[in-house]
Amino acid sequence: MKNIKDLFVLVSKQYNAKKPHAEDCLNLVCAALDKLSRESSYEYYGDFRGSPNVTYYSYSVEGSISRPVRPDLFIYDSSSFAEAYHELLNGYGKVPSEWSCSEKDSANKVIYTGVMSIACCYDLWQRGSRKTPGTFFEILMAAVLKELFSELYFSKHIPLTEFLEDVNLAEITGNDSDAGLADDAGAESEESASSLSTDLVINNVKTGKGLVIPLKITTRERIVQPFAHQRILDSAFGMGRFTSFVVCISETQQDAKNVKVNQVCVPGTVKLFQKYLAPIGGLYYCDIPQRYDANDMQRVIPIKSVGDLFVDAYHFFEL
Template sequence: MPSDPLEAYEDLQDVFSKDVKGEANQNLIGEVYRASCQFLAKADSQPLKSLVSGKEYIAFKFGKRLSRAVNKQLFAAEPKEWGVFCKAIASKREPGMESERITRIIYSVAASFFCFIDLTKDGDQKTPGTFFEYLIGHLFAWRLDVNPKTRLPVLNLDMEATLPTDFVFDLGPNRAKFHLPIKVSTRERVIQVWAHQRVLDGVYGTGRFLGTPVILTETKTDKKKREVIEICLPDQWRIYQMHIAQLKRITTSTCRLPTRGSMTFSLR
């Protein structure tokens, strides 16, 4: 049982793509969460000035380093809750848990590891982003009971070719196909989400793949002023939606697994 969050994360990296929906990934995500909470127990938490209506934020401080903002109402360093959640979704049906509780669990798993990285590594944006992809990708794969693809064949008369994509879930003939971009923030080149959808529409036909991006947060922290601001740009998204491609749903504050009786949890 790794005591270092990074060691647990590296174990997850080693096995994740072998079976995205597999229980091994679920267990290792829990280990990352547990080890991250143990580390954060050694850090101080400090309140931040929130310029986001109705939300309170804190940050963790370790030495001279300060973490990103954490939603105070959603964060709980309670690793046992992940085990409870996993038991609740074991049947791959709607869990018998309140959506607010699921909210806190999923948010806390992600935020705890992000803060660990913030407090131990300089300028590492890739590792938190990849972990969030693992977390959300696994939950979708587990719920849909199908592993995603990250490359799709493209019809080409001269040569065989494949198209690299975000997670794509194909539920079989005459059933839904989901294009699932996963991002920590829309500051991460969000226009790529619409660009990938445009390519999928062009190759396979409009509407064949339902674009359902999941975005964790639309806030930004000014660490000098200790302030948190909202950075959502809905007008820009509307332009992309009108002139590049049509996404089925953009999830920023609520993540809904795309089936009837799906799980719902807040992510902002």
């Protein structure tokens, strides 16, 4: 794992220094894929028993097993991943609004593979570093989005000084540093009582519109956070100035006793927050939970693939 950990530190430093890091992300993912291929077994784990059933594989080594992986979304070969990754960075040679369904599917697979390859390596060989996969999710998405939307301004904070006095937003929203780079790469947290911190904020300085992108491997009990942040932004800046696109990998959970995969969802909670706390622009998943893809959910909140995120971001900024 030393090579992977060293590459992770390198890409984290590049990201914190606001330097281009897309190729560093590629090197890290390819190293992870190659290590998984050489040193572990990749085999059928079990199904999510839904309609239809969804098959999951996992990596294993010496009695340890990784989180479940969807083989139809996972590019297990590093050379194939590198090719798909560069095609995504190139925007498939066209603006996102012109991407085909297959190109959006490919983009979805690239993000899923990138994050899950790192997650599986840390599951098997560095289980104590729980937060590293989530941190890399942020770094990878920033790298890809900066390539596709290079004319926009990226940050992690929205100043609220003129609206709030002596208010600690971390206490209000439950936001802390456990998803930030400070935990894994020694970055200094910039969060204060006068700014709202999230994973990515993209601004169009010409129009003033901003897109807030919370990134979560899985939402679990922290689903309230993006809705609470959106409520603060709507109150401070008015409706429409900032919109949140919440981006996740999956909601899967291993059931080792029954050798199957569960999808842990809270549809009632999401509906409640969307209707009565603050409406967000959409939920995006690489592995969309079947319960969230149901008609009753889609009527309340758009739920799409991460491949669709890039297209929707393009339309949001009206580029």
